[in-house]
Amino acid sequence: MTVSSVRVSHCQGFQFNAVQQLGMARIIHRICYRYHWRRQAGITEFPYAYSPASAAAPLSTYFSSNPTSPRTSNSVTFASIDDALDSFNRMLRMNPRPSIVKFSQLVNSLMRMNAFEAALYASKQMEVAGFRHDLHTLSMLLRCFCKLGRVDFGYSVLSKALKLGVQFNDVMLSTLIDGLCKVGKVIEAARLVHKIRILGYHPNVITYTIIIDGLCKLGQTSAGLELLKNMNELEERKIKPNTVSYSTLVDAFCKEGNVLGAKVILKVMIQRGFLPNVITYSSLLDGYCLRNELDKARKLFDFVVNKRCEPNVYCYNIMIHGYCNNGRMDEAEELLNDMLEKDVAPNTVTYTTMLNGFCQAGRLKDAQKILKKMSGLGCSPDNVTYNSLLDYLCRQGQLDGALALFQVIENSRLKSDITGYSILMDGLWKAGREKEAREMFSMQTRFCR
Helix, strand or coil, X not given: CCHHHCCCCCCCCCCCCHHHHCHHHHHHHHHHHHHHHHCCCCCCCCCCCCCHHHHCCCXXXXXXXXXXXXXXXXXXXXXXXXXXXXXXXXXXXXXXXXXXXXXXXHHHHHHHCCCHHHHHHHHHHHHHCCCCCCHHHHHHHHHHHHHCCCHHHHHHHHHHHHHHCCCEEHHHHHHHHHHHHHCCCHHHHHHHHHHHHHCCCCCCHHHHHHHHHHXXXXXXXXXHHHHHHHHHCCCCCCCCCCHHHHHHHHHHHHHCCCHHHHHHHHHHHHHCCCCCCHHHHHHHHHHHHHCCCHHHHHHHHHHHHHCCCCCCHHHXXXXXXXXXXXXXXXXXXXXXXXXXXXXXXXXXXXXXXXXHHHHHCCCHHHHHHHXXXXXXXXXXXXXXXXXXXXHHHHHCCCHHHHHHHHHHHHHCCCCCCHHHHHHHHHHHHHCCCHHHHHHHHHHHHHHCC
């Protein structure tokens, strides 16, 4: 089966016989078994194994369209991961223990801190303490494994759900599909959707949009377009593409430089009653700028403003980057001033783009003004910002100025990165200041690990 053959279909009510009831359990079992023997070196535990007893309940009970209860309304915020784990361990020692809801809220707090390994540890300790997994805790487990790129263990969570008789829902399936796509296994994701569709369960638009995005990121935009067309062919319109589905393809076509194709998708999108949002227009703006069609980009930008679809900082950054790349610094500066007037806060990317543009145009004083302005407005320069200015000063032979700027960076909380050291070493070496270049190399080996 090829990716493009993953077609969307819809069938009304369905019932499974005794053989079909085992279908989904067998799919998960085969996948888990395959991953069990292919697990990476260093992974010594396969956390959730399939049990034949999981096939006892009818397959139709394993799927539910109800969203997972978030349990986040009373979630707490911790100063650090260690603080959260200390609270978790205290809760485990309580007698009686708090409910599983309280534990789930704490695990969710760890996930919000991107501490997915810690969240998995806490979840395992909950299981050891005797808590029985439910839909919410299994969903959190699945998300953690997928965020860590371990979709093999993600499959095992589904196997665990089968064993416990917990219903799957669209959120869990979409999480797994997204995890597969994030690690480049788009074909496997498409095959999984195809298999469960054959069993009679139909994923929602979010799942299909994730696959479309994965296909586009693999460079298979035509396959993504084919999948979108198949979604549009549904007679009963149970699964319709949404604004995100269309915007994903618009962005993919624009990144390929095919603005004409993107405009066709945009036209179809509007005809089907979906209004483009600022993200859709940003993709189209980026497409025009990549082709250096800045006048068309500016015309679209003004159209977005007139439609009262207020451009965000990302839209402005695209236009400013396009102008800077083409040396049209006055127009870029005009847009920056427009942002400030309309209370659209420029970010570090905005100022760095402007600074780099002024450097490329040989306007050092204006670049220094930008650096001063961003600091005055509370937008901290990053290493990319400083390195752009360092590179310009070194190329112009202004090494003393570069060294002074380097000292400013070193005295700040930021500290220079390996790129900054390399720029200075190259500039010093080319200027014949070999002793200082060697000293810079020595500093780099001490501070840039």
